[in-house]
Amino acid sequence: MAAPIQSRSLVGEAILLVLICAFCVFPFYWMVTTSLKTQVVALESPPVWWFTPTLANYWEVLFEDKVGVSLINSIIVAVCTTALAITLGTPAAYALARFEFRGKTDLWFWFITNRFVSPVVLAFPVFLISRELGLRDTHLALILMYLTFSLPIVIWICTDQFRSIPRELDEAAMLEGASQWRIFRSICLPLAMPGVAVSSILSFIFSWNELLFAYILAPKNAKTAPAMAVTFMEGYDVPYGKIMATSTLIVIPVLIFALLASKHLVRGLTMGAVK
Amino acid sequence: MxxxxxxxxxxxxxxxxxxxxxxxxxxxxxxxxxxxxxxxxxxxxxxxxxxxxxxxxxxxxxxxxxxxxxxxxxxxxxxxxxxxxxxxxxxxxxxxxxxxxxxxxxxxxxxxxxxxxxxxxxxxxxxxxxxxxxxxxxxxxxxxxxxxxxxxxxxxxSGLLFYNKCMLEAAGFDKPPATWQEVMDTYGPALTKDGKFAYALQSKRNETQSADSFARFLWPFGGSFLNAEFKSNLNSPESQAGLQFRQDLMKFMPEGIVAYDHAETVNAFAQGDVAMITEWSAFYSTVVSPETSKVADCVEIAPEPTGPAGRKPALxxxxxxxxxxxxxxxxxxxxxxxxxxxxxxxxxxxxxxxxxxxxxxxxxxxxxxxxxxxxxxxxxxWQEGVPEFRPRFAEWPAITEIVQEWGTKIMLGEVSIEEGAKNIGEKMEAVLAEAGYYDGKKPLAQ
Amino acid sequence: MTTKVSRKTLAAFLGPAVFALAIVGIAPLLFAVWKSLHYFNLTKRAQERFVGLENYATVLTDQAFWEAMGRTALLFIIAVPVQIVLGLIIALVLHRPGLTLFKTLTRLSLVLPMATTYAVVGLLAQVMLNQKYGVINQMLGWIGIESINFIGDPTNAFIAVILWDIWQWTPFVALILLAGLSTVPPEIEEAATLETRSNWTVLRHVQLPFLIPSLVAVLILRTADTLKLFDMPFTMTRGGPGSATEFIAVLIERVGNRQFDIGMAAAQSIIMLAVTIVLARLYIRFFYREVR
Structure with a gap:
């Protein structure tokens, strides 16, 4: 692994990087190209790499199969979940990072544990409860349930971020008589932006992609895009082009969001690495 | 039109x-x-x-x-x-x-x-x-x-036999098989060659396994899920013979048949890789349309082959x-x-x-x-058939899961036919006991 | 090093989050515990009754349940170390200076797998791994390997799930470890690099201590996600063939959602949750510098 000749090592490194890129991108590439194939071309054996692309699958899923509506539902749910998780989570993370109180470790642990709870544990009881409360098939039911995994991730990442902010800053502000809330809002929160950004991305991705809650709790009006994609999986006739078109439509918004914020990704993911 | x-x-x-x-x-x-x-x-x-x-x-x-x-x-x-x-x-x-x-x-x-x-x-x-x-x-x-x-x-x-007339004729058959025994003895060996297979039986682990695969080989052989007392009949000689037949027939089917759902089976037929399938009538339009089928002109349809106990096609x-x-x-x-x-x-x-x-x-x-x-x-x-081809009682959703799991395990050779059938039987009887069929709480309707 | 604040301030900061999680997390859980003590089947509401611990006894002696647990553990034991090793290699390469454009592109491409909807990943696997029209088999053919029946063979299907899990989550691991590497003070790293030519030594003695928290975070997150793994095998194999890919969450979904036996599914979930909490506790006790 030592690098006696700098240039040779650089070439090796470049090749490795290209391999990594290919490894990550290829399935995605295949998804997009399959979405541009007709059913006959998609089922051709061996698979074809060059073909005349068609947008018919997109046309069909967007205008005939109500995928558009499900994408809007997904956006509503994911955005609201993320906003709510950040609003609730950052103050809590700040408190965990800065304040002294009894049972702090247990509280932190309890927050994180929620991330472990599988949706299958909660889905059925919540289904029964939601029907009593009239929340069945509403966005709200999904948003609330998605808090169970997005809130812990926000608290986890942001606690570590707040702890990495030098305390001198808030001590100075405190001497000037600023309230804790002011210090949190005006000094620490802006400095913790990488963490907030990353936890927003993750919370968005997790909520956007969730399937199990979605398909038990929101069968129709609030149906989200992943649940919609699964809908095409009728064992009777599997329309690969349509499935992949839907999949591409689902992935693109997340991707844009994630790429936009990707420069924060590394700075914000320093979980638990406290100086 | x-x-x-x-x-x-x-x-x-x-x-x-x-x-x-x-x-x-x-x-x-x-x-x-x-x-x-x-x-x-x-x-x-x-x-x-x-x-x-x-x-x-x-x-x-x-x-x-x-x-x-x-x-x-x-x-x-x-x-x-x-x-x-x-x-x-x-x-x-x-x-x-x-x-x-x-x-x-x-x-x-x-x-x-x-x-x-x-x-x-x-x-x-x-x-x-x-x-x-x-x-x-x-x-x-x-x-x-x-x-x-x-x-x-x-x-x-209704379950029907879709067959590729061109492939059958090329192998010297001028009509489709009338009995399952013919499929096993003559059609199977003659049509399985050069990467082509005589028959494909959709067997994926979902309702397809129970309905299209498992039950399809019980009834024509005189087997059934339950006997008159609602106990498992899967270890009766007839049921066992049917399941054994299915197992033996696998040598004329494509590899990995337990992953085949309707889509794969119909596609294999439509691509001309398989000479015969037993599929639902509704697939007719798929296999005769040139857009989805390479063998559109060769497709012919017959009732399912008969077994020792008659036709009893999938319903x-x-x-x-x-x-x-x-x-x-x-x-x-x-x-x-x-x-x-x-x-x-x-x-x-x-x-x-x-x-x-x-x-x-x-x-x-x-x-x-x-x-x-x-x-x-x-x-x-549709002239004759068994309404309880798959029992229609409220316990079926629980039972079909058992059949799906062990039915595929039998096909994969993970358990013997006898062992698998015994397992299904025991679990099925437990479900039925829970439901109250054995203590007279429920009429024996299927 | 922490501030003492009034109860009111504390409640203002923590109250909303605690309250929200209690409502959405604890309330349904208690409900699940209650239901797990009942015979409760959606299609047989008439027979609903209190059965005490009967469901638990059934689950604990149920071979299928333990097999699913074992399968989940096996997946974890194989997939996570591979993800960590590959992720670490990727992170180390990206962390080295030079080739900036390449590295930015690579970092961006790392986002792709983790952003791809899990259910879609399973569907994609079906398309790409198909024995006849799958592109993976075509590519294997190019290098002279006979086409492999990925989905239809129990062992291969399990391997396919592992490979796909690695594809999806290695980049995430790499990003977390890369973030961890960025916390190593550059001066220490430079000094060490000057002193030794061995990358291994630098990794072992300089970088690793800074990576421990990230590694624990990875372990915790991957344990949680492996136990929850549902979408991908569900859309890829539905737990088959046989029960080769029936992981614990897939099993519970089947019992609750297809057999409608909510009482039993609840008991299974509670047992699974207990296992999860114990694991999480262990990790944190042994590795993690807790909030002080």
């Missing part, structure tokens, strides 16, 4: 006009629907030919009645779960889509309304309803439970029934729709658009049999 559609639409319009102008008492759909104009109906549909046909016919119904039918398309795999959850939660489905194996479940839970309620209501019942025109086997199996009818057969299937299909959670107007409107879409008058059009009606009158026209090659085999298959 367009032409014909126009003609029948005209005929309907003319009929309607005549009805309205005629005697006051004559029943018309428009008249019957008047109080329910504006009612919206919620129903689940599948993405299958029969439903697409119904969807194409919907505008006509909506225009005539002012009733709106909102269908949601779901995959078969989710259709039971979504309906159960909707009915348990008091949701908004007004019409139940009932696979024959869900019949007992829906009826026993009181989720569907007996059709008698509407048939006895002169304001709602079409005088031309003619229940006797449905194939009796189909009406009984798909729509009735314990002697009470709930649903009218809507999306109807499957869906009926539509009015949901009891719907309010009065929705129930009435729901009935009008069900009655209309399964009616004698619409059967021809439904057939043309890709559906398979269960109306005997629809198949009387010999000209149709020339266009739709599956008709003679279908009619023959």
């Amino acid at each position: 367009n032409m014909k559609t126009h003609v029948s639409a005209l005929a309907l319009a003319a009929g309607a006009a005549f009805g309205a102008a005629g005697s006051v008492g004559a029943w018309t759909l428009e008249e019957a629907a008047k109080p329910y104009a504006g009612t919206e109906l919620e129903v689940l549909f599948l993405d299958r030919p029969g439903y697409n046909a119904a969807i194409k016919m919907l505008p006509e119904f909506e225009a005539a009645t002012g009733i709106k039918v909102n269908y949601t398309t779901v995959p078969y795999e989710n259709a039971l779960g979504e309906q159960v959850r909707d009915f348990v939660a008091g949701g908004d489905l007004d019409i139940a889509l009932i696979d024959l194996v869900w019949m007992g479940n829906f009826a026993e839970n009181g989720w569907v309304v007996p059709s008698e309620t509407f048939i006895n209501n002169a304001a709602l019942a079409d005088p031309a309803l003619d229940m006797a025109d449905f194939f009796p086997l189909v009406l009984d199996a798909f729509g009735s439970w314990n002697g009470v009818n709930y649903g009218l057969p809507f999306d109807n299937y 499957g299909g869906f009926s539509l029934a009015v949901a009891s959670q719907a309010d009065e107007a929705e129930q009435a409107a729901g009935w009008l729709f069900i009655q209309w879409v399964t009616s004698k008058a619409n059967a021809g059009k439904y057939l043309e658009m890709g559906g398979v009606p269960a109306r005997q009158s629809a198949y009387a026209d010999p000209a149709l049999a020339a266009t739709f090659k599956f008709i003679p085999a279908l009619v023959e298959s």
Whole structure:
């Protein structure tokens, strides 16, 4: 692994990087190209790499199969979940990072544990409860349930971020008589932006992609895009082009969001690495 | 086809006009629907030919009645779960889509309304309803439970033998196999060569495994799931013989057959890789359309081969029934729709658009049999059959999971046939005991 | 090093989050515990009754349940170390200076797998791994390997799930470890690099201590996600063939959602949750510098 000749090592490194890129991108590439194939071309054996692309699958899923509506539902749910998780989570993370109180470790642990709870544990009881409360098939039911995994991730990442902010800053502000809330809002929160950004991305991705809650709790009006994609999986006739078109439509918004914020990704993911 | 559609639409319009102008008492759909104009109906549909046909016919119904039918398309795999959850939660489905194996479940839970309620209501019942025109086997199996009818057969299937005439002829066969034994002894060896296979049996671990694979080889060999006392009959010599036969037949099937669902099986046939499949009638349009099939010109259809105990072809299909959670107007409107879409008058059009009606009158026209090659085999298959091909009681959803798991394990050779059948039997009996069949709490109906 | 604040301030900061999680997390859980003590089947509401611990007894002696647990553990034991090793290699390469454009592109491409909807990943696997028209088999053919029946063979299907899990989550692991590497003070790293030519030594003695928290975070997150793994096998194999890919969450979904036996599914979930909490506790006790 030592690098006696700098240039040779650089070439090796470049090749490795290209391999990594290919490894990550290829399935995605295949998804997009399959979405541009007709059913006959998609089922051709061996698979074809060059073909005349068609947008018919997109046309069909967007205008005939109500995928558009499900994408809007997904956006509503994911955005609201993320906003709510950040609003609730950052103050809590700040408190965990800065304040002294009894049972702090247990509280932190309890927050994180929620991330472990599988949706299958909660889905059925919540289904029964939601029907009593009239929340069945509403966005709200999904948003609330998605808090169970997005809130812990926000608290986890942001606690570590707040702890990495030098305390001198808030001590100075405190001497000037600023309230804790002011210090949190005006000094620490802006400095913790990488963490907030990353936890927003993750919370968005997790909520956007969730399937199990979605398909038990929101069968129709609030149906989200992943649940919609699964809908095409009728064992009777599997329309690969349509499935992949839907999949591409689902992935693109997340991707844009994630790429936009990707420069924060590394700075914000320093979980638990406290100086 | 367009032409014909126009003609029948005209005929309907003319009929309607005549009805309205005629005697006051004559029943018309428009008249019957008047109080329910504006009612919206919620129903689940599948993405299958029969439903697409119904969807194409919907505008006509909506225009005539002012009733709106909102269908949601779901995959078969989710259709039971979504309906159960909707009915348990008091949701908004007004019409139940009932696979024959869900019949007992829906009826026993009181989720569907007996059709008698509407048939006895002169304001709602079409005088031309003619229940006797449905194939009796189909009406009984798909729509009735314990002697009470709930649903009218809507999306109807029978298992058929699809065969590639060109491949058979090339191998020296001038007709399809009449018995399973022939498949095993002559057709199988002759047609399995050069990367091609004689037969493919969809066996994926879902309802396909129970319905299309497991049960298909029980009945023709004299086997069954349950004996007269509702104990497992899977270890009887006949059941074992059937399952053993299926296992032996696998040498003429493509590798990895346990991962084949309908789509893969039909595709293998349509690509010309497999000479014969036993599939539902509804796949006819897929295999004869040049767009989806390379062998469109070679496709021929016959009834399923017979076993020692006769034909007993796979039986499957869906009926539509009015949901009891719907309010009065929705129930009435729901009935009008069900009655209309399964009616004698619409059967021809439904057939043309890709559906398979269960109306005997629809198949009387010999000209149709020339266009739709599956008709003679279908009619023959529906003459006799076992309604409990898969038991239709409320416990089936639990039992089918057991059959799916162990059925695929048997095929994979992970357990012996005897061992697997014993396992299914024990677990099945536990489910039935829990349900109260053995202490007289429940009648032995399947 | 922390501030003492009034109860009111504390409640203002923590109250909303605690309250929200209690409502959405704890309330349904208690409900699940209650239901797990009942025979409760959605399609047999008439037979609903209190059965005490009967469901638990059934689950604990149920071979299928333990097999699913074992399968989940096996997946974890194989997939996570591979993800960590590959992720670490990727992170180390990206962390080295030079080739900036390449590295930015690579970092961006790392986002792709983790952003792809899990259910879609399973569907994609079906398309790409198909024995006849799958592109993976085509590519194997190019290098002279006979086409492999990925989905139809129990062992291969399990391997396919592992490979796909690695594809989806290695980049995430790499990003977390890369973030961890960025916390190593550059001066220490430079000094060490000057002193030794061995990358291994630098990794072992300089970088690793800073990576421990990230590694624990990875372990915790991957344990949680492996136990929850449902979408991908569900859309890819439905737990088959046989029960080769029936992981614990897939099993519970089947019992609750297809057999409608909510009482039993609840009991299974509670047992699974207990296992999860114990695991999480262990990790944190042994590795993680807790909030002080």
